[in-house]
Amino acid sequence: MQINKTISIPDRSRPGLTTTANSAVDQQGTDGNWTTVGQRQSQRQRRRGGRLVRRKREKMKNRSVSLKFGTLNVGTMTGKSREIADVMERRRVDILCVQETRWKGSKARNIGGGYKLFYHGSDGKRNGVGVILKEEYVRNVVEVKRESDRLMCVKVEVEGEMINVVSGYAPQVGCELEEKEKFWKELDWMVESIPRRERVVIGADLNGHVGEGNRGDEEVIGRFGVRERNVEGQAVVDFAKRMEMAVVNTYFQKKEEHRVTYKSGGRSTQIDYILCRRCNLREIRDCKVVAGESVAKQHRMVVCKMTMEVTKRKRVKTEQKIKWWKLRKETCCEDFRKEVRAVLGSVEIFPDDWETTAAVMRETGRKVLGMSSGQRKEDKETWWWNEEIQESVQRKRLAKKRWDSDRTEENRLEYKERTREVKREVAKAKQKAYEELYESLDKKERRKGVV
Known part of the structure; x- marks a missing residue:
């Protein structure tokens, strides 16, 4: 059984005024719940508070x-x-x-x-x-x-x-x-x-x-x-x-x-x-x-x-990658070949299921070749690095030291020229290394020699 009650509640938003709220109260006790003006105001404040928090978070971005x-x-x-x-x-x-x-x-x-x-x-x-x-x-x-x-x-x-x-x-x-x-x-x-x-x-x-x-x-x-x-x-x-x-x-x-x-x-x-x-x-x-x-x-x-x-810039998430470039070394290539043969049971022809073969190759690569660090620009392995680049970098370092100790126009021009020389050597080394890699992948003998 329910009893309808009319309750006068002070309106806190405008002092001195009252408002009327009709609510249903359970006869079993006085702990029945009803919505009052004060509670409605609290709900509005919580909603406003949520918006303010969201705005603050957006501003922090x-x-x-x-x-x-x-x-x-x-x-x-x-x-x-x-x-x-x-x-x-x-x-x-x-x-x-x-x-x-x-x-x-x-x-x-x-x-x-x-x-x-x-x-x-x-x-x-x-x-x-x-x-x-x-x-x-x-x-x-x-x-x-x-x-x-x-x-x-x-x-x-x-x-x-x-x-x-x-x-x-x-x-x-x-x-x-x-x-x-x-x-x-x-x-x-x-x-x-x-x-x-x-x-x-x-x-x-x-x-x-x-x-x-x-x-x-x-x-x-x-x-x-x-x-x-x-x-x-x-x-x-x-x-x-x-x-x-x-x-x-x-x-x-x-x-x-x-x-x-x-x-x-x-x-x-x-x-x-x-x-x-x-x-x-x-x-x-x-x-x-x-x-x-x-x-x-x-x-x-x-x-x-x-x-x-x-x-604010978000930090770019990077992932670890298999060091496939190590296959250029004969020792790594031989170890990789032995491991793949051991897993596939010394077969000469790959299984028809490509997904299975690819999974075996990736797992073997992780085990034999290892994984990169996954960090950007840190501990980056430059497999195209050669002695010519190393010598150019050394000449650039010496020119920079001379420029720091004696700021003459001659030393500045020399340092500028050494910097350009390093860039040229790096570009040549990269191009040569990639051309050799693509040629090796295109050769049928190389594909057979992997396994």
């Missing part, structure tokens, strides 16, 4: 990586290399785009302080662009595209993420229209050639004023520009709309002193910009002009901080 990008029109790199490296070190800039380097050639050069400059220029008196990288990112350079003396791109891998750093120098106001159109077409092509899943950061002197305010252009620029927009600034906005980019400078409210990038005489304007994809704009934490540096006479460095959420 990722980790944040911060990078500082900058752009600066240096006027010329001659006599300023070390000074720029010092500025980057003090301001903790990881990657810097430089314009008007006025260096001829397509090369890479260490500028001191652990920084390296990748540059391109066709005339030593005008134009020229470059990208300066911190030492830890130099090793991760994947590709360098040198489009012209006004445009180049360096692709860098950072924690498994690809970042394309573009350095650009747009024609000045007085240049011909054809030259300006050529620059924007090349920049369009360069950005379009980059896969959508990869990040793009453009640091450039675009010689245009995007202006203050963003009515009608909210998707590509912020409200914090300088002065009024001109024709060249409209070209910047049009490019950002075409390529779905965002002008980072204009999204952060700063004093005018920290927005002006160019000062000459009585003029103060904003013509140096950092752009990124609109979808990555939320990763930008700050952007401002660095005042107080004298490395360039008229231009000022623009710096932005990007924080990326990258997925």
Whole structure:
């Protein structure tokens, strides 16, 4: 028998109010169960707690990586290399785009302080662009595209993420229209050639004023520009709309002193910009002009901080493998042949059941030849190694010691040449070893000689 009871229970979510709960209570005792508001709230809290825990676990799978990008029109790199490296070190800039380097050639050069400059220029008196990288990112350079003396791109891998750093120098106001159109077409092509899943950061002197305010252009620029927009600034906005980019400078409210990038005489304007994809704009934490540096006479460095959420890499599971390459040795081959004959009963023809034969071969290989360690890049057996490679490696080691003790240009070139020599010898040895292995497997006599 059941009795329906109406119970008034205080509503803890809103003090002073009560709620009514109808429940069925067993007549045998007072230990009957009913659902109250408090219990329902506890259940909701547990559900919310579960979601919070899941979110926390998902967050733990990722980790944040911060990078500082900058752009600066240096006027010329001659006599300023070390000074720029010092500025980057003090301001903790990881990657810097430089314009008007006025260096001829397509090369890479260490500028001191652990920084390296990748540059391109066709005339030593005008134009020229470059990208300066911190030492830890130099090793991760994947590709360098040198489009012209006004445009180049360096692709860098950072924690498994690809970042394309573009350095650009747009024609000045007085240049011909054809030259300006050529620059924007090349920049369009360069950005379009980059896969959508990869990040793009453009640091450039675009010689245009995007202006203050963003009515009608909210998707590509912020409200914090300088002065009024001109024709060249409209070209910047049009490019950002075409390529779905965002002008980072204009999204952060700063004093005018920290927005002006160019000062000459009585003029103060904003013509140096950092752009990124609109979808990555939320990763930008700050952007401002660095005042107080004298490395360039008229231009000022623009710096932005990007924080990326990258997925932690899982350790790749490896498996142990049978050391089949040991069959190249006559002693191992003879032991393997004897063991297989013993298992198969000294038959000359394999059984018709391939699975049985394969199982016998694998088990015999494990017993006679042994198993690899299963560890990546550790205790790896290079069966193609030979004396020529060993001698090349020894020469490389000696060259490295000389380079470490005496950092002259001659020693550097020698070490570089020895490194290339080792790579060539390894490639030749691998090719020769595999060709011999394939030839031995193709020969009918070799197949018979195995068993």
